[in-house]
Amino acid sequence: MKLRKIGEDRLLAQLLPKLSRNSSVVLGPGDDCAVVRYPRAGNFELLKTDCIVEGIHFNATSHPESVGWKAMARPLSDFAAMSGVPRFALVSLIIPAERELDWTKKLYRGLEKAARTFGVVIAGGETSNIKGPAVISVSLTGFVERNRWVSRDGGKAQDELLVTGRLGRSFHGRHLKFTPRIAEARWLTEKFSIHAMMDLSDGLGADLPRLACASEVGFEVDEDAVPRHRGCSLRQALSDGEDYELLFAVSPAVTAELQKRWRKRWPLELTRIGHLTKARSSPKNWPPGYVHFK
């Protein structure tokens, strides 16, 4: 069977159960970052790798500095999703030999700019030739306090669902320039008990069902409430992907207070879009998000 027919979720479901585990792994594959025990009182280590591929995540005409920014910002967004503090990055550049040195230097400038902005040090890396499209792979390590990490699986029926920023049409340039919501996520877990959280990389349409599935609940969404960028249809807001905003679930008892304090602290919008339900169903006509390999 070809990968094209399978999609990422089903591919991972085939590959991951065969992995060995040990007690040092707090949270393995399937969430935004891996969480591993590190013997420093009160902290877990976070590990995340991500890659962007020319022709898939950027084009030959994309500005290389923005491409570098995106390559670093994507795994940073996964750190935000776990309320983690990133510390070190490893960068692999897999670039055809015909590419201009100047392109590569601008790419690296973007990588470094994103790293610096979020307090990350590029500690090492690797380069390789490829007879094909360029690939940039970034791995991050960092930490999160044991009482502050947030996975996807802690959502409860009746929890309110909130989304930062606006969604849709990211491919009109935003996907190369987005801001990982690390500061916002750290603020959230400092002030409130966040039951479940993830970053929206494949679109709310694909990602919300993942959060609900991991939490073993269903969801309802007030479609009119979904915050959209100007000119976006609901379907675009749900399905375009690459929003890199935070989606999280909190108790209805704290939602009003959270929204009030958020408005005082952050200029970024925060919108209640629906809630989790006991019945494990999704709304009718819920659109698919972007699925890899398809």
Next chain:
Amino acid sequence: MKLRKIGEDRLLAQLLPKLSRNSSVVLGPGDDCAVVRYPRAGNFELLKTDCIVEGIHFNATSHPESVGWKAMARPLSDFAAMSGVPRFALVSLIIPAERELDWTKKLYRGLEKAARTFGVVIAGGETSNIKGPAVISVSLTGFVERNRWVSRDGGKAQDELLVTGRLGRSFHGRHLKFTPRIAEARWLTEKFSIHAMMDLSDGLGADLPRLACASEVGFEVDEDAVPRHRGCSLRQALSDGEDYELLFAVSPAVTAELQKRWRKRWPLELTRIGHLTKARSSPKNWPPGYVHFK
């Protein structure tokens, strides 16, 4: 200027000086692994990323399980070069959608087999489509005791140079099936003071000058002593690359004792091939190793 004209060493020399640093980074880019401070008494954390690319490091006809083994074994070999203990791996699979699922499952079996063999847990990863050759990227974290890590830059004039195993013609299948010398490296640093060490990935011809350069010394090699696989010329032993054996420098005062105890402990050959010199020159006609992008 095209990357093709530059080569990896010169490319990195252009990119790396611009990186920011902080005091948590003990050893940044340029050695086998990055070494970062982690607040556990007595230990540093090691970080390494590596990738293999179809058409460069393996072919469409290579057995996928062996390809997976190689993808994991390469960064493990870098851990050996620092005398490190690997713990966690992140795996990125960048694979064209037309590839068979069966190929990907066999690839993963090889990755997992190598990880398990060396006590490593695959803690997470990522998959992506590519319109081109497959790329497998593996990042490793682990640790090394503060008094046991070995970089490339501690070699001293008169140090003896030793090499494990035999060199040359790795591309006749060995490059897909090699054994990272982690156990041997751990034994070496437990018993002896190893001044400088690295793993031979680009060939002794390219790698020995890197060790000498990092240590600010020159080197002399007894060409007849270079251990070669059956049927290999000296030039092949120096230039083919992908040997993944250890090259290290020790004081001449301990070499005889080290060789004697090694023979009792390990079936693997260990050969004295030359020594480091005060004069920072390399032998005449020293051949180049494999250089990326060329």
